[in-house]
Amino acid sequence: MSSSANIYQQVIIKSIKQETAGVKTFTLSYANGGNIPYVAGQFITLVFQHHNKEERRSYSISSSPALREPLSFTxxxxxNGAYSRLLxxxxxxxxxxxxxxxxxxxxxxxxxxxxxxxxFFAAGIGITPIISLIxxxxxxxPDIEAVLVYSNRTADDVVFFNELNELAARNGGKFRIEYLYSTAFNLSRARLNKALVRQLLNEYxxxxxxxxxxxxxxxxxxxRMVIYALEESRVKDEQIRKENFNVNERPAMIVEPPDKGQHRVTIIHNNSSLTINCQYPDTILKAAKKSGIALPYSCETGRCGSCAARCIEGNVWHSYNEVLMDMDLRHGSILTCTGxxxxxDITIEV
Ligand code: FES
Known part of the structure; x- marks a missing residue:
């Protein structure tokens, strides 16, 4: 790996669709032709320049690779979102x-x-990766039982309304949808709360x-509310996957690693490797940046998973992790942005 490895790629906007007032879907391909490979539920990180500084923003993919749909994000x-306004x-x-x-x-x-x-529990634009998964x-x-509980303020705010209803109609009662509107008159089916989560689990x-x-x-x-309600309803942590779409907010709590000494980090990428020094307060990502190594990242707060890597030697401690499950950690997955x-010393594969 060379420290100048180019991790950037050019993509071109092939189409733009207005979904609802204030929500648009953008379909992309590589600028030199060809579809962008992806997995349902993932996101694409776009790079913008702001005052000569690089800024990255991640957008959830709403298309499905199983349907051979080209990558679309919504x-x-x-x-107050400079880049969502720009798009x-x-x-x-x-x-x-x-x-x-x-x-x-x-x-x-x-x-x-x-x-x-x-x-599937989604609120507002949180439907984006969820529809890709569904x-x-x-x-x-096709014969799997699936339920979507989708919360919005009003019916006008529902994104992918027709597409979701068509999916439900096509799957003959196996895929069911509960739309919830926080402005509904029937307060027992309005804003989602813990009691309603439990009730819907029982009903569906x-x-x-x-x-x-x-x-x-x-x-x-x-x-947080849905996850507490699920756990109180005896759904175990390893049965719950979560995606926070506001990943750019930094966690308020700052915690320090149990070992603040300097260690060597060997980074393996595409069969080549580089070794750098890393010491608190620098995370692995920050130390790599200081050494001129371009690693993937987006939120830098332990909330998106863009920077996930695998630790094959040594131990990594995370100051924050909202994406890796216990099972992922046991298999050596780490986040470089909070690790x-x-x-x-450690060795990681990127
Ligand atoms: S960059 Fe988002 S989790 Fe590390």
């Missing part, structure tokens, strides 16, 4: 964008049969809790 226009207000078909690649661990299990029923799941296993559940698999995507408070080498 974005809500945020008044909504300025981007045109034919524009070339820069990406550092597709990544993310909010994906279907390798074996769909690990669960007999899938529950389309893919229903193609891979066709299998024992241990045979369910749940996906949750939405704002932080929504996700520090502890107890000695």
């Amino acid at each position: 974005v809500k226009r945020l008044d 909504h207000d300025k981007a045109e078909v034919g524009d070339v964008l820069l990406t550092t690649d597709v990544a993310g661990l909010f994906t279907l299990p390798l074996k769909i049969n690990v669960a007999a029923q899938y529950f 389309k893919t799941l229903l193609i891979q296993k 559940g066709k299998v024992e809790r241990e045979n369910m698999y749940c996906y949750v995507c939405g704002p932080f408070d929504y996700m 520090y080498p502890v107890g000695g």
Whole structure:
């Protein structure tokens, strides 16, 4: 690996679709032709220049590779979101964008049969990776039981309304949708709360809790509430996958690693390797940046999974991790953006 390794690729906007007021879908291909490979539920990281400084933003993919759909991502226009405004207000078909690649661990299990029923909880634009997962799941296993609980303010805010209803109609009662509107008159079916999560699990559940698999995507408070409710309903942590779409907010708590000494980090990439020194307060990612090594990353807060790598020697301690599950950690997965080498030198594969 050379420190100047080019991790950037050019992609071109092939089409733009207005989904609802304030939500657009952008379809991409490589600028030199060809579809961009991806896995359902992942995101693409785009690179922007701001005052001569590189800024990265990740956008969830809404298309399905199982349907051979070219990569599309769906974005809500945020008044305080400089890049969502740029995409909504300025981007045109034919524009070339820069990406550092597709990544993310909010994906279907390798074996769909690990669960007999899938529950998807989405709020607002959190539907984006969820629809990618649902389309893919229903193609891979059409007879699987699947339920979507989709929260919005009003019916006008529902993204992919027709597409979701068509999926439900096509899958003959196996895929069911509960739309919730926080402005509804019937308060017992309005804003999602812990009691309603439990009630919906009972109403729609066709299998024992241990045979369910749940996906949750939405704002932080929504996700925390749904995850607590699921855990209180005896759905185990390893049966829950979560994706926080507001990954650019930094966790308030700063924690220090148990070992703040300097250690050597060997980074293996494409059969070549480089060794750098890393010491707190620098994370592995920061130390690599200082050494001029371009590693993949996006949020830099332990919330998106863009920087995931594998530790094949030594130990890594994370100051924050919202994406790797215990199982991933046991298999050596690490996040370079919040990871520090502890107890000695380490070797990682990127
Ligand atoms: S860059 Fe997002 S988790 Fe590390």
